[in-house]
Amino acid sequence: MSFRSPMPDVEIPDKSLYDFLFEDLTGNEETVALIDGPSGAETTYAALRAQINALAGGLAARGFASGQVAAVLCPNVPAFVTVFHGILRAGGTATTVNSLYTAHEIADQLKDSKAVLLFTPSMFLPQAEAAAQEAGLDVANIVVIDGSDTVAPERSSLRSLLTSGVPAPEVSIDPATHLAVLPYSSGTTGRAKGVMLTHRNLVANLAQTADCIGVGPADKVLCVLPFFHIYGMNVLMNGGLQHRAALVTMPKFDLPEFLRIIAERQASYLFVAPPIAVALAKHPLVDQYDVSTIRMIFSGAAPLDADLGHAVEQRLGCTLHQGYGMSEMSPVSHCIPQSRDDIPLGTVGLTIPNMECKLVDPATGEEIGVPEAGTSAPGELWCKGPNVMVGYFGNAQATGETLDGDGFLHTGDVATVSSEGYVTIVDRVKELIKYKGYQVPPAELEAVLLGHPGIADAAVVGVIVDGEEIPKAFVVLQAGAELTADDVMAYVAEQVAPHKKVRQVEFIDVVPKSSAGKILRRQLRAAPASV
Template sequence: MARSTLPDIEIPGQTLYELLFGELDDADLDRVALIDGPSGDETTYRALIAQIDSLAGALAARGLAVGDRVGILCPNIPAFATVFHGVLRAGGTATTVNTLYTRDEIAAQLSGAGASWLFTISPLLPQAEAAAADAGIPADRLVVIDGAPGHPSLRDLLFDRAAPPEVDFDPATHLAVLPYSSGTTGHPKGVMLTHRNLVANVLQCEQIIPLERDDRVLAVLPFFHIYGMSVLLDFALLKRAALVTMPRFDLADFLGTVATQRCTWLFIAPPIAVALAKHPLVAESDLSSVKVVFSGAAPLDRALATAVAERLGCTVCQGYGMTETSPVTHVIPVGRDDVDRSSIGFALPNTECRVVDPESGRDVKVPRRGRGPSAPGELLIRGPQVMSGYLHDDEATARTIEPDGWLHTGDIATVDSAGVYTIVDRLKELIKYKGYQVAPAVLEAVLLAHPLIADAAVIGVPDDDGQEVPKAFVVRRAQDAGTTGTGLDEESVMAWVAERVAPHEKVRLVEFVDLIPKSSSGKILRKDLRARRGRHAALV
């Protein structure tokens, strides 16, 4: 067991609202908090807090009680901050929903979380309205932020001009958010994160991520994802920086927004790093304002990090975390050029780590100085940012968190004598596609519903840029075996899946096989599939 090399900090018993907005002077209140990237419209901290308080009052007046669950299906726009923090200010619990989800996926999350309200925008209303109906959410509690007939708008709620409610709950136990994660294996589960979890993590980040008041942070990573929610939306507001929101990633718009708004920090996932390193548009753009590119959500290769740093003339570093840890546990400090860029750096304050041999369960020995990294083992984490568990899933919680608080990450890591950790592999079966979690079990269930598929398995494989994509191994039903050009082919398999899942969950490669290798207990032997070098369809 090893504690962080950084000194512990005190975690106050505050709500997230109290931490972020409780102590602003006039100078802070008149600073710009949010900038809408496409339009350039600005929102000051004063205006943001007024909107948050008004929304909290309106929700309480319309029946929202402490502990009620509220779905948020919304891209990165300034109003997201108002809705998210307004829900928390009223004592509600926000469950943020992937904007790429299908009707069925949205409904499943809303029902699983027990949501009684849903906020969305008009372009997403068709799937939102259908999903809300499936989940039993009435039309007057489906709020269309920018307005739509038959539903309240955000403006309607703000114009209620209701005073924010007096709420009383324990920040250490009261759920602030319910993001959904597939955890170390299986189907998406509601991750129970308290106000204390979120407060702790932004304060832990403050000790090692030197964001400053005059920085402008590009917010293209989605706020519905824990990385965007905590590291961008909450941490940037804590530091009184300005968040420049982008509703979706488009490289030309991304580069133009950086240049126009003079963004100084870019929080990204590795696929954006690939574009920054290789795309010719980058050479035509003024990115001279960029000081730091900070990567997360999936591993960043050393060569790619170096290429971005050299091309942009900035610092590139990465961090590590999980939805289950609010999310950050490790960071490479800015300015520590001696730390390997392919590592995840040091543990945050108040964070304990273990590297455990998966076979024996014993802690791996940390080497002495100058002897290189330790043997690999599963990384376990303990700290105030660790979730309280999975919603309505005691069995999965018990598998993930030990009775003494140690959380199993499912990732295989090494550690050196200086306390630098490196992720080298992972036990878990999740695929990280462009920073999004893709559960093989979900895609396998979709594949097995096809009438011409007898068996199927899905793994992650690297594409030409070294990023992970979902690949399906498919066994045809006997009557379709050997068919070429008609019936079940690679394109039809990918189309079948694409019609039933979110875009980031699509199968990108297909290989037909005679059988899926399995253990005597029926478990898919994914390592055998990873060892194959068979024919497959081109990337799509």
């Protein structure tokens, strides 16, 4: 009763990610690979490969060994690409860190991933140094991406590693087992976990989506979605490099700067999350810039409303498609192919090649079949394929709860499938909140709230406000405690990244729980707000 892609399977090259992307640059040596969005500075494919090899040699010279982990805390700048691929070329594993994380959150990832190096620009040194101290990482193992050794002599610099003169090491990589990246994801629930993705996982997803997403060598791809997130990492960054497009980097989203870079760099392909789509559809500032070079927009990271998508298409005179995926799937499992304008935009399109999916009734465990006509009943989406992770790092229990014995990843998202194979995400089993495309695990915020001496109990759920899901806290106060909603929100904001902040607070007498002690979140979401 499972279903597969209507598209034929593709060949998955048995190569490392470096070999897949950079082994053969014939005819593209002088093609522009990277454009710094703010300044316009360009890097060719030949120069990029040389930088990657030089960094791999420098890392080997300082003792970084195959199989070790290096963390990257960096916004979208050209150097990110060099650092990321230099780590992998040296045989290492890159764990990418959210640029918005607090020092404590960075330290948690450094400790959990067992990172031995931390690459970061000087602007992030305060939180990087505090995190390194908390994690027990020597300050000498912080590599400053910008600047020189004279600026920070007690640390390493990217420049010194690039100029070591040591050739890239010979490393033995089994693409099927060698970990390439360790991004952190909350999965279906709970605290963030390291997602173990091999070279084969990443290469497979690039091969699976090559014809679907449709980036071409003539494209200038605006990269504003963060490279530290799997969407930005493998779909934007690696996908663009795969097709010899030019990647136009942008460190953070700012609408006027975003529009300026589109106009001045003549960007043709945009990858966005729904909040950016809202701005493109509605903000009056868009009319002040020439965005006529945009031919294609691909939306992911959160569901996109069909009407909103069509409004973007009409205003910009381009095509907009969307897709679905998870960090655990490297990340794409479904998308509307570039060549298929007949597929409804409210869906996430077709299952990509080489994947098998099931819909399973969460209540009964029964599989739901693909209908001969119309649309199926909803069920939890299970996915299997060469792009599915090998597991969560150091967390066999979480791995077992997400990957079953047959190799199916239980996504935690509820979907339907039509007779044509169109998949639509309609709900989710998992508790994860998606705020502006970022993952917000309720359990993490609940732990923060319960650390306040004036709070006796708390629960956090996602609620929809003006079409956007936000974290809302239900708080039970200790007897005699006096707190306002602003007090609670400020307390949480001091301890978490901005996207994780609690944005609504409701005080209640008791948090509803099952007999097993599980928070009844659905009941909280359905209850009318108290006054």
